[in-house]
Amino acid sequence: MDQLSGGDMLIRALHDEGVEIIFGYPGGAVLHIYDAIFRQDKVEHILVRHEQAATHAADGYARATGKPGVVLVTSGPGATNAITGLATAYMDSIPMIVISGQVESRMIGTDGFQETDMVGISRPIVKHSFMVQKAEDIPLVIKKAFHISTTGRPGPVVIDIPKDATDPKATFAYDYPKEVKMRSYSVPGKGHSGQIKKAIELLLDAKRPMIYTGGGVIQGEGSELLTKLTRKLGFPITNTLMGLGAFPASDKQFLGMLGMHGTYEANMAMHNCDVLLCIGARFDDRVTNSDTSKFCPNAKILHVDIDPAAISKTVTADIPIVGSVNSVLEEMLQLLNSSKKTINAKELENWWSQIDAWREKKCLEINSRSDGIILPQQAVRAVFEITKGDAYVSSDVGQHQMFAAQHYGFDKPRRWINSGGLGTMGFGFPAAMGVQFAFPDEISVCITGEGSFLMNQQEFATCMQYSLPIKIICLNNQALGMVKQWQDMQYGGRYSHSTYSESLPDFSKLAEAYGHVGMKISKSDELYPKLEEAFAMKEKLVFVDILVDPDEHVYPMAIKGGAMKDMVLSKTERT
């Protein structure tokens, strides 16, 4: 058994846990750990330029791979800078481990230099947290942290380590636990068979069924079985913003995203359905609209989730099923295969003709402008076509995020990387770095806006250091587009602090200043040739600054206080 210091044990334990890469930023309280990193070559450390970016990069890595993202930051400001990234991961249930340095244990509570109560500050936005009390606890704490973070409903876990616990002078016999049992933490397994049986019966009796699935299907690696089940049933399906890619967007059974900026057909089918099968989604207010009493008024609701607290939180479930997505889907398929009863084919046909009539609205149709000004939707479609719909797409938050979700059709899970729950501007670029580290040979695109991009632009330097060939597609409308849209719609067009066109940098020059390639596109006939040129530069980071119509709005848009059927469809039309 090796005799190791706390710092060495930490890095060795990460390696034993299968960690290949960590994102971080050094500082006083973690210097022993950084020295341990220096003296080994098993775990790669990526130096970012701001701790927030470390968390988002780890988050992007986790979303794209399904493996937990790992972050290392120092105490005080290092720890507080990680908070936004923790909250982002918490809201979207992303497995992540944030290791923060802490002042020496004898100094805790004395307001020491760079001291902050990380466990306290992060408490409401973590699945769990640990404060290491003794160096010899480090291997077990790491084991527990990964176990908690990655099982059940995943989430971020903080490990706060006082500096003295990583002191190289004190060494201990290192033994990494093979497994961990915690009497106070258990993971739900299979769903209740009786409930699943009842659910199948209701589904087979349905006249106007609807399937609505969220990020849980992606987290639970349930896409394949979901696709099988949905095709077997022949029912219409919609995905939440977090769930895009769980069911192929190119499949005719897919009605598009639902919710605040969901398609007309998806929202109408939700409102009018008589049986709703929800899997791994949480009836978020961006889906249900604000007044849940008007939500799916005639539907029996079947809710499958691994987290019992997600069930009947905002919308009461008629048949709750607590269990892992895959086990429930598997059992549902088995029951269907052995069932003598069949689906109500005639009713389903009628339901589909109703849905096809709604589809005729063509709510996402683009009417391109004759003056050559680019519409943001056109830019997203061009990226979709040039990347053959097979890129990893990260996004920031705002109009560009919704345009990307609506117009880039995802056929595979884990391709769409965005901050859905917290809505964190500045997420996209570092997340795209995490994706590129995970998959160096794949295309990692960041669809962003100029407002969001400015929030983590410093990562240009990280991309140069590690030669990351990310393609940044900036839909530049010279304003905080979503804020401005709301100000147009609800505040009489009074643009309070949402415009700044006079002070925007020349983004292509900014990219060039870091040694990257910058491009500018302002006319629609340049869109395809220039984007093709950008994506052909496989070794380079290219920042494509696309000047888009500043007055474009995202539609459809839910009408506040209404039901899901209540939508604004364009600047002049509403349901």
Add this chain to the structure above:
Amino acid sequence: MRHIISVLMENEPGALSRVVGLFSQRNYNIDSLTVAPTEDTSLSRLTLTTTGDDARIEQITKHLNKLVDVVKLVDLTEGAHIERELMLIKIKASGTQRSEVKRVADIFRGQVVDLTSSVFTVQLTGTEEKLDAFIAALGDNPVLEVARTGVSGISRGEKTLSL
């Protein structure tokens, strides 16, 4: 409706703050709270009273169960149970008031645990309601100080909250 929830949790630093934090974070109400280690010192038992409709109480118990430090919990008000609270109360009383205060304390089966020429300190155990009733029964006798422990409770019969 008022509920008494008893929680068995790991006796570890930070555990209590996670429980209390959950209530403020999710806008749930805590009316009283009491916590101490059990016969197994690796475990603490926390008992709290809260109010809410069935849906809210269901969410509270689900979220408590989600906390990694929480081993088990029970909503005592769902079944037959015993609840007790301890109160130490200082009452100003001199002259004829002294016998009046003693008489009220006796009626409520309170014990006088300390006495000066002008102050009675009474110890009283019972339900929240009984302690409230005692304070009301003191009438005009001035209450100087009240120290209440908050409600603790246990199920009747065979049912236990243990590992």
